[in-house]
Amino acid sequence: MSEELKRLVTHLTHFPGIGRRTAERIAFYLLKMDEATVKDFIASILHFRKRTRVCPICFNITDKEPCKICNDPKRDKDVICVVEEVSDFFAIEKANSYQGLYHILGGVLTAAPTQKNLRVKELIDRVKGNNIKEVIIATNPTTEGELTANYLAKILKPLVGKVSRIARGLPFGSSIGLADIATIAQAIEARKEI
Numbered sequence: 001m002s003e004e005l006k007r008l009v010t011h012l013t014h015f016p017g018i019g020r021r022t023a024e025r026i027a028f029y030l031l032k033m034d035e036a037t038v039k040d041f042i043a044s045i046l047h048f049r050k051r052t053r054v055c056p057i058c059f060n061i062t063d064k065e066p067c068k069i070c071n072d073p074k075r076d077k078d079v080i081c082v083v084e085e086v087s088d089f090f091a092i093e094k095a096n097s098y099q100g101l102y103h104i105l106g107g108v109l110t111a112a113p114t115q116k117n118l119r120v121k122e123l124i125d126r127v128k129g130n131n132i133k134e135v136i137i138a139t140n141p142t143t144e145g146e147l148t149a150n151y152l153a154k155i156l157k158p159l160v161g162k163v164s165r166i167a168r169g170l171p172f173g174s175s176i177g178l179a180d181i182a183t184i185a186q187a188i189e190a191r192k193e194i
Contacts, residue, residue: 057126059104059119061086069093069102076100078133081188082123082152084108084140087177092138097185100136108144109151120152127159134162136191140175153194164191 001009005027012023030038054060055067062068069075079100083089089102103123127135135156139145153163167190176184 058102059086059106059122060089060102074099078131079136080123080126080132080134081136081138083138083176084145084148085177088138088140088175091177091179091184092188095181095184095188098136098188100134105139105148108139108142108148110144110147120155123152124155124159127156132160134164135160136164136166136188137194138166138176138188142174149194157194162193164193166191 008027008030009020009023012018012026013020015023018026033041051063052061053063053065055062055065055070057066057070060067060069064071076099080103081092081098081100082103082105083092084105084107086104089104092098092102103119103126105118105120105123107118109118123135126132135152137149137152139148139152149165153165156163166187179187
């Protein structure tokens, strides 16, 4: 394998879910593409990186501030759905059953809780500064997701009328981003108060 191919394969293996064999297939596919398509592909990545930023309210990725969800007058401003990552936000939006706002934590708590990288303070500030009637906790059904959900419920209950957890349509240990649309819609609809 040439050094250039090894380098490209190594870079591709840093993508989530891409192992060495898949990275090699992608690299060989890129070799078959015509040069104009490869240049357009590279330009779209660079444009995406240059134009994309984080919404200062919900922490969604966007090209406008605030994002379309936070700026949409049709959204229910009384409800916030808390998710771990942007991919979870996209999965819930695809289900088209939730019309409130979002808050993207940027991860979950671990057994040794540290909030340095999580946006918990920002969530508390949003709940305190607005007339929020419900916070839906939609962390993944994993040990860390449950730990985070319980922690958030404990600190949010005194601040908001209702704190709920998405229903168990998702098996324990799975990821919201990998669930099908119907399962996500059912989990949101059948949420339970914590």
